[in-house]
Amino acid sequence: MDARGAVARINLEAVRHNLRVAKQLAPGARAIAVVKANAYGHGDLTVAAALKDEAELFAVARFEEAQKLRAGGIRQPILLLEGFFNVAQLEYAARHDFHICIHQFAQLEALERTPLARPVTVWVKIDSGMHRVGFAPEQADEVFARLARVAAVLQPVNAMTHFARADEPEQRAVTEAQIARFQQVTKGRVKATALCNSAGVIAFPEAHADYIRPGIMLYGITPFGDQQGSDIGLRPAMDFTTTLIAVREHKAGEPVGYAGSWVSPRDTRIGVIAVGYGDGYPRMAPPGTPVLVNGRRVPLAGRVSMDMATIDLGPDATDKLGDEVLLWGQGLAAEEVARHVGTIAYELVTRMTARPRLEYIGE
Template sequence: MDAHGAIARISLAAIKHNLAQAKRLAPYAKVIAIVKANAYGHGDLKVAAALEDEADMFGVARFEEAQKLRAAGIRQPILLLSGFLNAKQLQACAHQQFHVCIHQFEQLALLETTPLSAPITVWLKIDTGMHRIGISPEQVDLALSRLSKIKQVIQPVNAMSHFARADEPKQRAITEAAITCFNQATHGKVNDRALCNSAGVLAFPKAHSDFIRPGIMLYGITPFSEQQGSDVGLRPAMDLVSSLIAIRQHSRGEPVGYAGTWVSPRDTRIGVIAIGYGDGYPRMAPSGTPVLINGRRYPLVGRVAMDMATVDLGPEGDEQVGDEVLLWGQGLPAEEIARHVNTIAYELVTRLTSRPRWEYIE
């Protein structure tokens, strides 16, 4: 018996392959590799270190994420996608040479009035249809005019936007309209432009522009709900594995797990896996969600608990306590598990807790 708890095995080689695939798709664009949310659950410091010679820049969502990368010795430019929240953060951004996103006039006013220790690079965020953050297209000229008068801003500034529906093939017209809106608002007025997230990189080559911003695709996951990464030349970067810690005989008509949500229709064997929502595996994974054991698929049965999940091994077989169980990864795409859980693979990989052990494979 050589059982173990949950392990997230991260292939840095797969992540490098996926970045190379993004570059092949957008050969004339530079790359902002998105490592926010702990590199989508894959480990921001390890991923950034692995990609530092491959990516032109890194992108994060939070000021603290950018600070963490700098403190770890990452010297590449870092783009703070949500910008700064106050004058203190702005001053730190200038000092640490972060690129900052400006998405509202309150930030612009801080930039006009806050003394900085070094010039700062600005990306003007334009709202082309997401309607969360961003300067409206009608106000772009005003924002650019004010930015051009700030001596501590490196001129000319850059511009970016974020697609709201590029991952929906049936809504191409909406994304095409966003591309047109962005181009009309920025053409001839800014330095570099960045428009494409992973879905844009994969589906809208005419929008690749000066920089692309691959995120989820770096980790081998497609943004399209009806596909998986291998369909677009990507390799899954994370294998989430655990092991069987018990196998028991189970009679027809017996329930298993909390609330008896599943009752066996036959005599069978139940395998107990050392994985649960305490590790970040989704509690809402329904009976029938597949796992892979010794290259064969088996269905989860019963309710996922904090520390354990149960699987129907069938009445006969050679599975043993200690056998490794793949929850998602090579051979069992996270996208497929996400469809069973009625979520997206982004959520699966980013919600893992600190309990699983992380192993990195070059």
């Protein structure tokens, strides 16, 4: 019996395939591979190393994420999507070829007053409609003019924006307005532009520009709520699995688990699987959420606990201890599981804790 618990098996060839799909969708653009949040739960250093021959840049959210990549041997430029927040980070970025997104005047002022050992590449974040971070379009004239006078900045600068609703096909006009707003304030003023996240790469070819920023699609997951990655030729990069650690005979009318929230309508066999919210499997996954056992779909039964979950194997089940259980991956899309849970697949893959072991194939 193999009762090793939850394992995330990462197929690196699938990640490479998915980047190629993104590049095929945008043949005139270069690729910024987004590996923030530990490569969306897939292991940032290993994923970046797998993509080092195919991605022109990498992107992360946090300064510490970029440091980890550089210390781990990644040599491509790394784009800091949130920029820097003190002079020490700015000086480090200049020394280690980090590209810097700036989105507020405090960052611009730090660039103006800080002498650097070498110039940095700057991406100006334009708030074209997300209204989270970025310079408003009416501030662009001042920002570009001031940057042009900063000796520590490579000229000309780049510009980027982020779409708020590109994953909502019925809101296409919103994204088209963002594209137009961004192009109006950047045309003829920058070296390169980047607009498209994964949804933009797929749905807005007119906005592919110089660089694309594929994120979730690298991992085989679509950003569109009513689809799954295979619909557009993506391959799931993660098989999240566990093992069956108990099989119990269960009588009709008996509850299972905390609060007795699920009661069996029939005599059946209940399987106990070694996964719970201590591994990152969502506690809010309701009864009926599917898993795969020996190639067949069976439903969750009862409430997910910290270390275990229970599934209804059915009265005629022949499954045995140690059998592998697929929670999501090849054959059961993370997007489908997310719909049962009432969340998005992004959250499923990024919320895993340190307990599940990462195993890699296709290195």
